[in-house]
Amino acid sequence: MSLYLDANATEPLRPEARAVALAAMELVGNPSSVHADGRAARRVLEEARSRVAARFGGSARDVVFTSGGTEANALAIISLRQGRRVLVGATEHPAVLRAAEGAGMLPVLPDGTLDLAALEAALASGGPALVCLMVANNETGVIHPVAEAAAICRRHGAALHLDAVQAAGRMPLDFASSGAESMALSGHKLGGPKGAGALLLRPGLDLAPLIAGGGQERGRRGGTEALPAIAGLGAAAEAADPAAAARLTLLRDAIEAGLGLPVAGSGAPRLPNTSCVILPGAPAETQVIALDLAGMRVSAGSACSSGKVARSPGLAAMGLGDAAGEAIRISLPWNAPADAAARFVEAHAAMRERLALRRAG
Template sequence: MIFLDAAATTPVRREVLEAMWPYLTGDFGNPSSHHSLGESAATALAGARTATAKSLNCRPAEVTFTSGGTEADNLAVKGIALARQAADQALNRVVISAVEHPAVEESARYLERFHGFAVDTVPVDGYGQVTPAALAAVLRRETALVSVMYANNEVGTVQPIRELAALCREKGIPFHTDAVQAAGWLPLDTKILGVDAMSISGHKLGAPKGNGALFVRSRTRVEPLLHGGGQERGRRSGTENVAGAVALATALALVRPGQEHVEALRDDFIREVLAGVPGAHLTGHPAERLPSVASFCFPGTSGESVLLELERQGVVCSSGSACAAGSDAASPVLLAMGIPSDVAQTAVRFSFDASVTAAELHEAAAAVRHAVDSVQTLGIR
């Protein structure tokens, strides 16, 4: 099997398993307990927080551990907007881009339905990018929060986060970015990026599913979503997942800068697919994109049928976001980029981790050619 769906999840790294194993076995204590087992867990949790903060270039107190990227996004969008509204009732608008992950978009819609917020959506260009000018056009005195993802999970387009964050900082508006797909590929230095909040998830980095973190800059108020014992400095109550925190910190520390070899392999794969499949076109920005994502539309086919044929040939990939469970509708991301609905439904996404080889991608490109030919020959829509 050639696994090209790493944007959905990645295998757990051996180093991560070894680091977290003690906290799943002998060192199983609750970090809030005042005995030796609890103190050992608390020490491990503090170490994981310090290590995660080092990877993000922030203070340990600015890191809140969560159950994953979805919870981190919810806490950022709802928590910051509600805290801002509580301080000033006039702050009743949130801004998101037209290509956000559902965790961000649905959080914004929740605020709209139950807390009287208006949601302003920033349009994107044909490559899926938000320009500073487009963002500036929707900002208002009443804007409580802006959330624009770092890199898109479906097409791989990278946003100009530093410029967007700087624009919001000038206006005194907190800026959050969903960096779940960017983590492991793009710089996560929160000081350089200038963001006020940033979400990450461990299972995109070689950690198990069910752990993540939210960076929130000091003095940024957050209303908690989970209430209880006041863990995580009151931002996220509940007994902490010590093993998960250790796993996330370990996975982040294993990230190595520079992914030029993967980028080169991706570009070769794109060229092979476009040369081998007449009518195919790349979606997302041709240059400002993740090294790990190549997404295409194959007009005249069914994306799901192409996927099934590819899996029959031993290539596992995706038709888009793994988070749109059970949906066969055209991708809102592709529609926002101006791609017609019938073409958007032919989309296929290939995403890979740093272990991918040239031979695997060459074989996958040949499989794509054969899969599309088979689907078109059979006339499957």
């Protein structure tokens, strides 16, 4: 039987999300229509908006639904970067890096956390800035010092955009008190359906749309809303209680103890579900394939549409050198079974034994 341990790629659908998404699929109306069916659809849309705002500390009217995390990040960055220079963390996700093309790179410390002194120095001179920072890293689960970074940004009058795609649902988040202008979320990383994301905006922030269309989402994102996915996102946000995610910490720690291998970012605060484990001398690609064939779904590097396993620039930015190509990511889903750690450790040991025999022979 296979074991799904790639939650940071996508979380399994939560039953609460499935139920509301299926119900929303049956609604005939367009949320923008004036008639009763339209109003019924809009009610579902606004309910989802309220749930997202409630879970993440935003105001419902400043939640903009998008097609996903990538679009939410792009919408914020492309709009906010007007008239500002952009600074991004060295371990940011391509969704941010590509929207922030030409940005200055902020280094991370060897433990994977943002180098706050470098942020301070970068903001000390130069014009108005937009700083883009992930709350938690997709590959290592390392949690950045967001409050400290926000304080530095505030002191220098810099705008801050947060990519909370991996953090959401796995750790407490309060956008209202974060000091950020905007925060991006992805529905399927919360356990909702794929195809919806959200951008939380500081109240009063005016944002130019990427797609104007019919002026939906208060003119900030045109196009009829993907109601089933959005409704599912709302339900998933409500169901994704960070307190429940703490259960995963025990499983993660059991995996790390069972493997006894170096863990990237182990010195920093990390998400409860993520472990980036280095097996020296073994290409990450070989590990991912061998584990897949043994039924263990893990990943390495950044996924590309071609499906190839590429070396991780994020881990290289942590100064891991060759180990950056020897690390796999184990990310426990919200519904990881209780025996997940034991089963994974056993499969990993079998792989390791075969690789060691091969190297010896």
